[in-house]
Amino acid sequence: MLAVPTVIVRPRFGRPLTLLVAGIGAALAVTIGINDGARHFLISLACALAATAAAYALWWQPELRLDERGLTARNLLATHRVGWGAYQSCGGRWGLEIITDDGARVPVSAAPRQGGLSIGVSRQIERSRAAVGESPEEGGPEALLLGGGDRVPEGAHGTRRPIALALTAERAADLIEAYRARLQSAAATGAGVDPAAAAPSLECGTQRNPGAIAVISIAAIAVLVAGTLVLL
Numbered sequence: 001m002l003a004v005p006t007v008i009v010r011p012r013f014g015r016p017l018t019l020l021v022a023g024i025g026a027a028l029a030v031t032i033g034i035n036d037g038a039r040h041f042l043i044s045l046a047c048a049l050a051a052t053a054a055a056y057a058l059w060w061q062p063e064l065r066l067d068e069r070g071l072t073a074r075n076l077l078a079t080h081r082v083g084w085g086a087y088q089s090c091g092g093r094w095g096l097e098i099i100t101d102d103g104a105r106v107p108v109s110a111a112p113r114q115g116g117l118s119i120g121v122s123r124q125i126e127r128s129r130a131a132v133g134e135s136p137e138e139g140g141p142e143a144l145l146l147g148g149g150d151r152v153p154e155g156a157h158g159t160r161r162p163i164a165l166a167l168t169a170e171r172a173a174d175l176i177e178a179y180r181a182r183l184q185s186a187a188a189t190g191a192g193v194d195p196a197a198a199a200p201s202l203e204c205g206t207q208r209n210p211g212a213i214a215v216i217s218i219a220a221i222a223v224l225v226a227g228t229l230v231l232l
Contacts, residue, residue, distance in 0.1 A: 012166030014059030046226035053219030062110035096169035111172035
């Protein structure tokens, strides 16, 4: 069994919300079409397609994957791969960025920066835990990698399925560092590490996301159609 499971970071409730937006938009388009005719149906359908494309861009598409070979950050238009051998640190003022050994910065849209209100709530929770003698580190990234938290059941042949998490930029950065430290520790001891994955990978690369480009194109056409129909 692998030393650590694959971890996937996605926006919280992103995919259900995207489906909800699509469903509501379709229902509204059909209702408007029944009551007001085909022209208004096409206008409302075009608006629904544009809203669904925006939801897809914000909530469905972004993803950060951590595995034994490295980090994969899928943003709207491109997917970036950074091997552990090329990984240097995490940073970013406005959101999470992966910094490589050559100074390149890879943005990670799947882990947004924590807002001021959220920070205040988190600190209040930590103070409450400390008041009752609970360690503020309980349930942290290292605990998840050791098998705690929201790990789903093992799949076929005893392989671990990926852990799916929703994290802020700060927590995702902590997770990345804990993941790398865990891999280094496992490689040093040789415990449960695939020999092919033991050496740090220097692999880095970027590729376009054709699905996202297609969705954006559909949204642009939908907006153009809606605007034309409104002006007619």
